[in-house]
Amino acid sequence: MKYTKLPDYTERKTSINMIIIHCFALSVSQMINTLKSSKLSTHYIIGPRGGIIRCVPDSKQAWHAGKSFWNGAENLNQNSIGIEICSPSLGQNKYHPAQIKSLCCLCKKLIKKYNIPVSNIVGHSDIAPTRKTDPGFAFPWKELSSAKIGLWYNLEDSLKINTGDINKLLSLIGYDTKDLPTTLASAYAFCRHFLPQFVIVDHDISHLIENPLTQDFSFTKTEIFINTLKAVAYTYCKASNKPCKI
Numbered sequence: 001m002k003y004t005k006l007p008d009y010t011e012r013k014t015s016i017n018m019i020i021i022h023c024f025a026l027s028v029s030q031m032i033n034t035l036k037s038s039k040l041s042t043h044y045i046i047g048p049r050g051g052i053i054r055c056v057p058d059s060k061q062a063w064h065a066g067k068s069f070w071n072g073a074e075n076l077n078q079n080s081i082g083i084e085i086c087s088p089s090l091g092q093n094k095y096h097p098a099q100i101k102s103l104c105c106l107c108k109k110l111i112k113k114y115n116i117p118v119s120n121i122v123g124h125s126d127i128a129p130t131r132k133t134d135p136g137f138a139f140p141w142k143e144l145s146s147a148k149i150g151l152w153y154n155l156e157d158s159l160k161i162n163t164g165d166i167n168k169l170l171s172l173i174g175y176d177t178k179d180l181p182t183t184l185a186s187a188y189a190f191c192r193h194f195l196p197q198f199v200i201v202d203h204d205i206s207h208l209i210e211n212p213l214t215q216d217f218s219f220t221k222t223e224i225f226i227n228t229l230k231a232v233a234y235t236y237c238k239a240s241n242k243p244c245k246i
């Protein structure tokens, strides 16, 4: 593993219980310069062929998440490890297998070392759905879940949840549903993570960065969306021992 020091971080006062996965559509050296000039940072960067660069020690709080929310907690820089992966398409094209292999190896070490719950391994778009799209709909969450990195679902589990209330279901998973615009953004972030077929491809990366949301939220009325939402909510409740009889 290489080491490149990023200077902007603070002391950590809260224990680590989360991994937040990001991607960036720049070269690694451009990304390091951009982070420095924006006074941002990350714990790890994974390059285009899977090389890992450590930038901030785990023991420090890197500045990668920004305004964020997951499962009732806010300001997630304080309790998370940030991992940035190089992806020229901003997570819209398949990641290089060597990147995923490196990521799996790194995540497994972090999960074991800090006892990170599987329901707390999420993407930047999950925790900041109105602002962010990374790691994108091509990120292989299903593949990673088979290595116990994050959670996937069995659609049959949708039958175990009665309610079809989108707000309640998103909230059970961990998403922010504080108002209608945020709930709709969370529904789209949910699709980026669990239902990529509903996400509209945007080849103009700078446009995508500025416009993370779609105006077309008609997918929220479809049976596949509701059933997947129920199945995922069930899976997250079960993993975190939350009651899900709703």
Ligand SMILES: [Zn+2]
Residues within 6 Å of the ligand: 021, 022, 023, 064, 124, 132, 134
């Ligand atoms: Zn990000």
